Amino acid sequence: MDIAVSTVLLLIMLACTLMHVKSKKWGCNPPPGPSLLTIIINSIELYKKPYETIEKLTKVYGPIMRFKIGQTTTIIISSTNTAKEILQTHDTSFSDRTKFDVSTSYNHNQHSLIFLPVSPLWQKLRKICHENLFSTKTLDASQDLRRKKLHKLLGDIRQSSLNEEIVDIKRAAFMACINFLSSTFFSHDFVNSVGDDGEYKHVVRTILETVFTPNLVDYFPTLRMFDPQGLRRQTTNFIGKLFDVLEPLIEERMKMRRENHYVTNNDMLDILLEISERSKDKMHKQQIKHLFLDLLVAGTDTTAHGLERTMSEVMHNPEVMSRVKKELAETIGVGKYVEESDIERLPYLRAVIKEGLRMHPPAPLVPRRAKRDVEVCGYMIPQGAQVLINEWSISRNPEVWENAHVFSPERFLDSDIDVKGRHFMLTPFGSGRRICPGSPLVIRMMHAMLGSLINCFHWKLENNMDPKDMDLDQSLKAIPILALA
Template identity: 30%
Template sequence: MSLKFGSQPVLVVSSAEFAKEISKTHDITFANRSVLISLKKIMYDFKGLLGTPYGVQWRKLRSIFVHELLSSARVKSYNAIMEEEMNLLVGKIKQDCLSSRPVNLTDAFTLLSNDLICRAAFRKKYSETRHGKQFLEGMKKAAGLVFNLTLGEFIPCLGWINWLTGFNAAIDMYVEKVDEILEAVIEEHLTNKGADESKDNFVDILLGIHQGNTPGISIDRTTVKAVISDVLGAGTKTSSTSLEWVMTELIRHPTVMKKLQDEIREIMEGKQHITSHDLQKMQYLKAVIKETFRFHPPVAMYPRAAREYVNVMGYDISPKTEVLINVWAIGRDPSLWQEPEIFMPERFLNSSVDFRGFDFQLIPFGAGRRICPGIEFAAMSLEHTLANLMYKFDWALPDGANGEDLDVTEKHGTTISRKNPLVVFPTKSYF
């Protein structure tokens, strides 16, 4: 579907076949991101991995991300962190269960996702600090600002309206606050440098590159802040949103929940701690997660931008055309999925379709060069969290409500999350 947002040509891609052309066949041609003015301000002039135009600098930044934070070996090394955070989460929920208190899973998942990312990348939590709380609060505001499409964004001569409405002031206020937070994080690491020679965390690695300790690559201080912002912002919201939706759908479909609990409890045989080895045996768990990604992709549309003229499947696409790959629509395409509006994990039990960017009917993390580098970390955290919550607790809605009564209204922003928090009761604890 070809559109015009003001003076900006936009192409909306809603088929798996065309998505494959964009993300694989012509991947290099569409290897840039969109350039929304508000997004450019929030993302440090596109100096981080998520916004940097395709080229030498982008390849260097991605290499840093993958090798120093998100490689398979690195992700496996986070197992101890994962188990510790799961124990903390389970312990808190158990106390709520014993006291018959409801649990706000929306808040719990946000904190969990942020803590996991912070411990993996920075070797410490920030959610309990003043700066960490401010960052999480600011992130919520930014999600709405970025997708609050304004006239000034697409009709430059009307840009003054953004000043009049206060939109630009809100963006500037957010950027100033986040910059203050990230500066504090950097100063903390610079001050503590040398205090612990065994430290090996992402911020120190970035600062080392900034200070010229790595031959062949250099980044300025702004790029360091942009990359840290990418790690904290992108990882926290997408992971917590996916956890929100999978628990929502399980509560709405008690038969699916029971089947998942039976699988997990049979495999565990009464053992207390779920390991990565145990997770590999849980095929229905993996099917539930895939179905959640199909039904509720954390990001509804992945933006690309054409770097040059290209003809795709007979259509002429001009340079700088914005391309929105409509992952949500592809996941509900009746030509690809049987009964697409029904949450049915069984469709994946005897299917080789996966979400790692090779099967274009299921691309919740994108595909091609711009695929999310945190895909393995996200999958691991989802599996660990869901398995623990299903294994160790039974769940119900407040006031005896039925699953079909659960509100599933969406809140649109950088991710498609629930409009209202997911509040539930853990009705029975098994440990």
């Protein structure tokens, strides 16, 4: 049996055993929600198809739904209006994040931009990201680093084209994202090619899996000392492996910077060390490692997943593929890669990316935590409750979107809706003070990679399958054919 399924079943059994555990009494008018028995009945579906199952339950219990398992209360928000209440009206009251037990590995929760509460340290890290690491000026200066990685990706796929080999799009995108990010951060490649199944891929995947695996300790804190599923031990092991890679990179750069002839790479490590050298409130090497841990792990798999899902939708819709190819051909020429500076001249490609993010948000359940008791739309959300914005459900709501389950980039042409957290029907990167700080880089990466894959190659499915017959729940594998000018 799959380890994650086993984990869920174990959680359910323990929940049943400890149902007598006394929980905090609710105030007046708590949100409605399924009973523990209903959760147990739907447990396997919640694991296999979490977003679809939650959406089904939302239709029964409404846009503010309460889950209670063990000592943990979770509130799921599934409408635009209630999302706006959480992310804008009461943003201050929901500005913290739930601290998962695995986040305590290497005391990461005490240094992490993701898990820190709003505090002076969090504000400092947030300001560095906004003003230094992900500003337009910084990303413009470092785009040559990503350009080289894009050329490498396209070169690898060109070789697959010459050999008539099938390309696993997500795998290729994952490897490319690793190098896009590692090059932008340290001017250093973490993998050799799209075919490299190296240590870093395994490290990132394992950390992500442990973070998203249901953990008994998060529901029953008294079990923390036992770590019954071994998730904290596993996370500690793999964070250590990643730090073993980052440590010598940082040490070597610090040594080089002490030498008078050093010339900056315009990467983010240089920026952080420059800030540390000139600021009274220095960034220590420890903080730099933890910040890069957040950025690398959060940015790699989510970007690759979004790219692959959007590419699948484009291939599944030949009319969309034809239109985006036409725009690329007329604007930059057939067979040429997309520069980051080209993005503003490609309105249909931008619409394709928005539509991909709408249907396949990188963070389908955006997490917050209630700092105090708060009344939202007539219901009381208690202090300490985990609050999840159900972005997946909101972005497919037929009351908000016409033909909500149809991939139609045209809906974003001549529309002012963006992905910057201002429009609560589309917040793939979150909103308010907890919006993803790296989203400007992710947006650049997705446009450059997707546009280049479409413009430089034609794509044929295995066994000459008709695109209309694609199973969109399956990984995308296709044969590239070189597009000649």
